[in-house]
Amino acid sequence: MANVGSVWQLQEGEVRKPGLAHFVMMALFAGIGVVVGTFGSLAVPLGYVTAFWPGQAIQSVGSIWYGAWGGIAGFIFPIISNMISGSAPLPVSLAYIPGNLAQSIIAGWAFRQFKADPRLKSAKDWIIFTVWGIIVSNILGAGWGSFVLKWFGLIAPGAHLTVFIGWFVGNSIASWVLGVVMLKFISPIVIRTKTFCKGYWA
Amino acid sequence: MEQTRKMQRTIIGYIPAESPMYALHPVARLILFLATGLLPLFIEAPEYNVLFIIIIFFMLKYSHVNLSRLKIFLPMMITVGIIINLTYFFFPINTEEGLIIFSIGRFNAHFHSFMWAMSIYIRIIALLLASIFYFSTNRERDILVGFRTLGFPFIVSYFFGLILRSAGIFLEDYAIIREAEQARGLDVRNLSFGGKVKHFSMYLVPLFTLSIRKCEDISIGLFSKGTELSGKVDGKKRPDYLKHKMKLQRTDKWIIATIIAASLAVVYFDLVVDSFSLENAWLYRTLRHTWFNL
Numbered sequence A: 001m002a003n004v005g006s007v008w009q010l011q012e013g014e015v016r017k018p019g020l021a022h023f024v025m026m027a028l029f030a031g032i033g034v035v036v037g038t039f040g041s042l043a044v045p046l047g048y049v050t051a052f053w054p055g056q057a058i059q060s061v062g063s064i065w066y067g068a069w070g071g072i073a074g075f076i077f078p079i080i081s082n083m084i085s086g087s088a089p090l091p092v093s094l095a096y097i098p099g100n101l102a103q104s105i106i107a108g109w110a111f112r113q114f115k116a117d118p119r120l121k122s123a124k125d126w127i128i129f130t131v132w133g134i135i136v137s138n139i140l141g142a143g144w145g146s147f148v149l150k151w152f153g154l155i156a157p158g159a160h161l162t163v164f165i166g167w168f169v170g171n172s173i174a175s176w177v178l179g180v181v182m183l184k185f186i187s188p189i190v191i192r193t194k195t196f197c198k199g200y201w202a
Numbered sequence B: 001m002e003q004t005r006k007m008q009r010t011i012i013g014y015i016p017a018e019s020p021m022y023a024l025h026p027v028a029r030l031i032l033f034l035a036t037g038l039l040p041l042f043i044e045a046p047e048y049n050v051l052f053i054i055i056i057f058f059m060l061k062y063s064h065v066n067l068s069r070l071k072i073f074l075p076m077m078i079t080v081g082i083i084i085n086l087t088y089f090f091f092p093i094n095t096e097e098g099l100i101i102f103s104i105g106r107f108n109a110h111f112h113s114f115m116w117a118m119s120i121y122i123r124i125i126a127l128l129l130a131s132i133f134y135f136s137t138n139r140e141r142d143i144l145v146g147f148r149t150l151g152f153p154f155i156v157s158y159f160f161g162l163i164l165r166s167a168g169i170f171l172e173d174y175a176i177i178r179e180a181e182q183a184r185g186l187d188v189r190n191l192s193f194g195g196k197v198k199h200f201s202m203y204l205v206p207l208f209t210l211s212i213r214k215c216e217d218i219s220i221g222l223f224s225k226g227t228e229l230s231g232k233v234d235g236k237k238r239p240d241y242l243k244h245k246m247k248l249q250r251t252d253k254w255i256i257a258t259i260i261a262a263s264l265a266v267v268y269f270d271l272v273v274d275s276f277s278l279e280n281a282w283l284y285r286t287l288r289h290t291w292f293n294l
Helices: A020-043 A055-085 A090-095 A097-113 A123-151 A157-190 B026-036 B046-062 B067-090 B111-136 B140-149 B154-183 B193-224 B241-245 B250-271 B282-292
Strands: B007-010 B013-016 B100-104 B107-110
Touching (some): A055 A097, A055 B154, B026 B111, B046 B067, B067 B111, B107 B111, B111 B282, B140 B241, B154 B193
Antiparallel strands (some): B007 B013, B100 B107
């Protein structure tokens, strides 16, 4: 008998296939990311080493809810939001892609792998979100991001570690706060929709 | 009375109602953006990138863009400058020269480090202005026509179109939510940093709820229209009204060829002749001579 307690478990007779609705949701989700990323950057304008970039919460939560669709949206929307907000030029935004991709898929993978509930119901769910969705994601994101900044000469090589720590701590706090709000308040609605992905694509 | 320039609201910002730039085909504008968005990376000499910035400002003015709208980017540009200069002040490079401009405590402002920070800052401003120029003179449909003319698959251009449209929709939703809060007397300017973060997170709940509803509506709409996300419909090439309406003219082709030739020339002079390096820059040499008599 299917485990009705797990949101990732398909119910008896339930069929989920990737479709047009997933494609539309991916685009809408990226659109929200553009808005949130742009206003996050403009509200607290620290440029490319922004210590407050709420977009990372959108990335983590996106892959938890929408699997690979959320992952794709999560690395595309920063390119557009960076251009609109003026927080990073196009070449820098393109170079950020691997870091943004990592930030966009890790939480989704961890929640499915360890069967955590997106509604954050148990201590296990909180720990998985905090460890994988925030700490691991931001270590990789901040690590890659600060490397890109050094690569483009936007920070002095000696400042690499300082920028990495500032980026990691600042982004982690902001994305944890926003991510928790989104998961606690919006997950109950999202998991009832047909675009919610129990697997990676549907 | 001074004539105020009419601007049109687009989904991603404001563009002039009329502009000489609109005479250019969108693909020519897109290639201009790609060139101006990349070329400053090949230039270290500050004077050339300053010239580039002046040209972009001239183009903004020529294109009838309301320059007062650029104020929104000013805080970003100032903080970026501060961050770049601070990192190169506290973590200087090429200190072995021993050329110190000034000292604060045990920290020294080294000449090369200072000049490099200035070069990088001016380069970044040039790149950012190139982006701002493109988004200030192009509608969403121009971007899509540019993509399609360059041969991007239909699904890619459609996806970008949908992102831009949904960003526009949510910007409006966001504005409505903010206005509703202001009408109830909330002044976010008085909130602390923590308060702003907490407050910002609360915007997400209504935004997502709206997005879920809109996703349903759009999906049903597309499904009922029988939309296929491929470049072919019933085995035939998908007709494209906008692309058909906006045809590349001879002038566009000449402009594209000129942009590509100029870009290749810049790359050649940087990589082969080393014309744009910081050490060869007129400003670098002049300041070095003025401050250190070298």
